[in-house]
Amino acid sequence: MTLQLLLARAGDGQPVVETPLPAESLRGAPLPAPLPKPTHLYNMSAEPDSLREQRWALVVPDTERGRRLEGILSPLCERRAEEQGRTVEVFRAPTGMDAARAQAFVDEVMYPTSRSSREHARYVLLAGTLEELSLELQEELTGDGSCFVGRLPFEREEDHAAYVAKVLARERDAARPRKARALFLTAQDMSLPVRSGHRFVTSPVARRCSEARARGFFPASGVLMEELPAGSKGRLLELAGAPEPGLLFTLSHGVGARPSGWASAEEQRREQGNMWLGDRTVLTAEEVRQGAFLPGGIWFYFACFGAGTPARSVYQPWMEQLVRSGLMPPWELEGVERSRPLEARPFIAALPQAALANPEGPLAVIGHLDQAWICAFHDPRTGQTHANRLEEVLASLVEGYRAGLALHALSRFASKADRELRKHYQEDAVAGSSGQSPAPQVEERAYLWMERHDVTNYTLLGDPAVRLVDRPSR
Template identity: 60%
Template structure:
């Protein structure tokens, strides 16, 4: 097995990694910064879909911008207050929180011991960009395991209003759908990364959903699978235009920096993370904004930088080691460096922003806020493909669970990998003290678990975590 990176150059639309990395290269991965990710809700007895039991809160930045966003989101807050039978908690926080500040906010404000745990909000909507509401804040709330976290981050304030109007229309005015269709699409760009993904993750996940449907465990109107022809933006738009609840899963390269880097900040922010369809083109935000695209649905977008771009990728230290030990050409690392934010500011990708702001667009987008690797296809240690992880999330959505708990199913796998990784490091520390030298197979397990843990942890939810694809019976 080899490692492919799902990132393509913006000019040539060719993969940045011309040759895949050997799987053994993960052995040079540095120790991770652990996050406490429990594999269960704190309130195990509570219905995870009940806002009355779990509560919903809004977090906005301090200052004038936060006050404007809060005013725009007032109708959404009123809707959630009616659903939970209690006022919505609104928290105003300073910009750029570091991890320690985020933990203090969570423990002293959001989940203060001075209040009953019944009043602690587990559905949390962050409304603001990655600079105003830091990624560290989001990671702490997700990592605590008690919160279902979603984020709205638009460049234009009018887009917040458009999103709120869409959610209210879907939840209050339109007929309540009981079944949705599942649409599995992959880019037919001919690259090994996407071909392997089609064979090992997309098709098995679709087949598993069909099996669950036939056995009566999954409610679905249709389950469709298609490999898009190279450059077939029109076919993608055609499939995504139907005005019925749709769960869309796409697998493709994400657009990264062109050769020589981005010429401007605006160009990077408009194109980085766009869905690449090979030499024939890419799915652009302007197209998604003006065409029906998964109306009222949920989009699971698998590609590099699909949700956005952090200041620095968690994988860069590992790649720097690969270059230092001559396990990887330096030009690969340069290509990743060229995709860093040109102005040093992390950002949410323009493509999901456009989709969420579209009145005929999805209610939520699930995607990577970092690089996406083909390691996500298969567990090397157990020889098992990861289609079951994808199916678990998608089935949860198809059966009417809110999107926050559905994504939490995915986060549980990160918690398991994190726990196994901790155990491996502890075991190594004991054996090092006894023999002075770790066993090779233990180092291999640590490296693979490191990759697995970071891949899953980089998924984020864009949109209100309380929305549903369909309403359960």
């Protein structure tokens, strides 16, 4: 079993971690912090896709800008109020909350036990940057898998307005289609991580979806899979520019720092997480901000930092340990560290922000809020693919389920991996207390550790209540 990272250096596109890491590199990796436990209740017995049963709420920062965002988003709140048959709750959250304060805010303000669970919103839209509404708040809401969370991350207020106008126009269009096309694209630069990603992720997922469509279980208007030759930006823009709503799944390297590092925080925020297409070609925010780019669609963007960059990577302590033990060359760790946010300020990537703000762009983007690895969807120990995990998310989207509910499927696998991983650590503790040697389960534990961290960092950007297509009446 080896671990491969989808991160390329800006400029030359060389993989930051060139040699796949062995499973043994995860021996002694730190036990993850527990996933947040559900301390509040929702209407779990009701239809999860129904806002009338599950409700929708907005969270804005408790600042002057937050008040302005509340006003800008009021037309969307009115639309969701129509759907759920009651006024939308708006919560004003303190900025920069740590984990403890985030838990207190969620438990005491958003979901107090003094109210019935039927009054608690499962669909939650966070409107603000990671500095305004902290990642800890987002993790508290999503960690137990009960809440369907999306984020509008725009730094420009006019982008919030453009997004709202786009969503409302789509949802009120009487001629809204009931089917969407499904596109599966690998930006092939011939590096080992991308070749492996196409073989073990993109290709199996596309094949499963195509076979499901033939059996009537994946109601897309068509399924297309392509390996984009290096540098073929034109082909990507051509496919994404078609007027029919599309579900776009792409796998590529995400752009990280060049060997000399980023010149400024502004440059990093503009370029990090952009889509590397090979042959020194990059898909940038400027190129998806205007003109048709997946109009009314949903984009699953599989790449390092595709959704954004946290203040500190969850993988950082492990990688530092690898260097100390000689399993990773120090220059590879330095290459990864150059992509840490300057001034320790976390941020959402510019590329999905621009796509969402585009009036002819997608309604939602699913991406990774950290480094992205391919092993969460492929078990190299057995050769077994876990493409079914992605298929479940994508099938829900083409069936017309809300985006937040569709992404929720991944949280189940994260919780399962977390439980299994904790059993291993508990077995070690029991063996140690009795003077026995722990059972050697290096590869299984390594796989669970990576799977648990990787899956939990997929993030929905956009309103979690949007749909790719209308659901047929049942």
